[in-house]
Amino acid sequence: xxxxxxxxxxxxxxxxxxxxxxxxxxxxxxxxxxxxxxxxxxxxxxxxxxxxxxxxxxxxxxxxxxxxxxxxxxxxxxxxxxxxxxxxxxxxxxxxxxxxxxxxxxxxxxxxxxxxxxxxxxxxxxxxxxxxxxxxxxxxxxxxxxxxxxxxxxxxxxxxxxxxxxxxxxxxxxxxxxxxxxxxxxxxxxxxxxxxxxxxxxxxxxxxxxxxxxxxxxxxxxxxxxxxxxxxxxxxxxxxxxxxxxxxxxxxxxxxxxxxxxxxxxxxxxxx
Numbered sequence: 001x002x003x004x005x006x007x008x009x010x011x012x013x014x015x016x017x018x019x020x021x022x023x024x025x026x027x028x029x030x031x032x033x034x035x036x037x038x039x040x041x042x043x044x045x046x047x048x049x050x051x052x053x054x055x056x057x058x059x060x061x062x063x064x065x066x067x068x069x070x071x072x073x074x075x076x077x078x079x080x081x082x083x084x085x086x087x088x089x090x091x092x093x094x095x096x097x098x099x100x101x102x103x104x105x106x107x108x109x110x111x112x113x114x115x116x117x118x119x120x121x122x123x124x125x126x127x128x129x130x131x132x133x134x135x136x137x138x139x140x141x142x143x144x145x146x147x148x149x150x151x152x153x154x155x156x157x158x159x160x161x162x163x164x165x166x167x168x169x170x171x172x173x174x175x176x177x178x179x180x181x182x183x184x185x186x187x188x189x190x191x192x193x194x195x196x197x198x199x200x201x202x203x204x205x206x207x208x209x210x211x212x213x214x215x216x217x218x219x220x221x222x223x224x225x226x227x228x229x230x231x232x233x234x235x236x237x238x239x240x241x242x243x244x245x246x247x248x249x250x251x252x253x254x255x256x257x258x259x260x261x262x263x264x265x266x267x268x269x270x271x272x
Contacts, residue, residue: 038165041102043126044073044095045200045255046248048163049225053202067091067259067266071124071245074104076253081113084252089119091259091266093158096123096145099131103144111145115153120266122155124200127185130164130171134184142192155270156195158223159185162205175211182210186220195272196220198242206235213237221269223257242269 038047068088072079073095084092094110097103104110107123114121125141127134146157161182164171170178182199189197199216200223206212217237224231224241231244243257250256259266 040166041098043098043165044075045071045124045160046225046245047165049202049227050248052163053204053226064260065262067261067263069257069259070253071255071257072110072253074106077106078109079113079253081117085117085119087251090263091120093122093124096125097141098126099128100136100140107145120153120155120270122158124158124160126160129173129178129181134181135188138185138188139192142189148193148195150271152267152270156198157189157193158198158200160200162201170209175209178209179213186216198223200225201235202226203233203235
């Protein structure tokens with residue numbers, strides 16, 4: 001009968017302990033960003049601004065008249081539009097779609113609710129250039145809330161093109177491929193609605209991912225994202241912004257914006 005000697009199983013125990021330690025090391029080595037990646041469909045305007053551009057201060061009052069607005073998504077749920085109206089908000093954008101796989105479940109309450117209290121409203125599309133073509137996404141947007149009507153209270157649709165919350169910042173595209181994707185979206189949207197879409201972006205992302213392309217500035221209004229005391233340097237081609245998202249921590253809904261003009265200019269954009 002074999003004799004058991006004290007300590008004879010220690011090498012095996014040490015081997016198993018080593019395997020467990022190695023497995024734990026691999027788990028801990030997984031980048032935190034992988035675990036923090038949001039669920040598809042949950043992206044919203046400015047989702048990457050705080051992480052990439054930071055936040056500093058509030059807008060400094062200027063000489064020009066500006067009109068307060070807000071932008072909302074499914075993240076905000078049902079919005080207290082009467083409260084926002086009473087606070088001075090006069091225009092709003094609601095997220096309608098993302099890619100070709102998501103529609104905002106709160107879109108009707110947000111889009112119609114803002115209209116019903118007297119606001120001028122519009123819809124935006126969160127672009128995912130790595131999933132389908134620009135034309136495909138423009139059609140999806142137009143079919144699911146992004147259409148336009150000449151009623152004096154409907155703003156043209158917005159292409160929200162910014163940092164990819166699900167992966168590589170530029171969606172794996174070269175600068176020329178990104179410009180082509182954007183052009184595909186814009187051309188299709190105009191063919192569907194008769195309007196030039198607004199472009200929402202941040203200067204740092206635009207510079208990195210389009211090579212600071214200037215070719216859209218003549219037709220497409222700019223909605224600049226920068227959480228600071230001023231909108232800063234604008235992307236190439238645009239000498240002024242039409243809208244500026246200046247904070248993600250404003251009252252009631254968080255995302256607040258300035259329209260670069262009095263209310264009659266908001267109406268003018270709605271009317272084309």
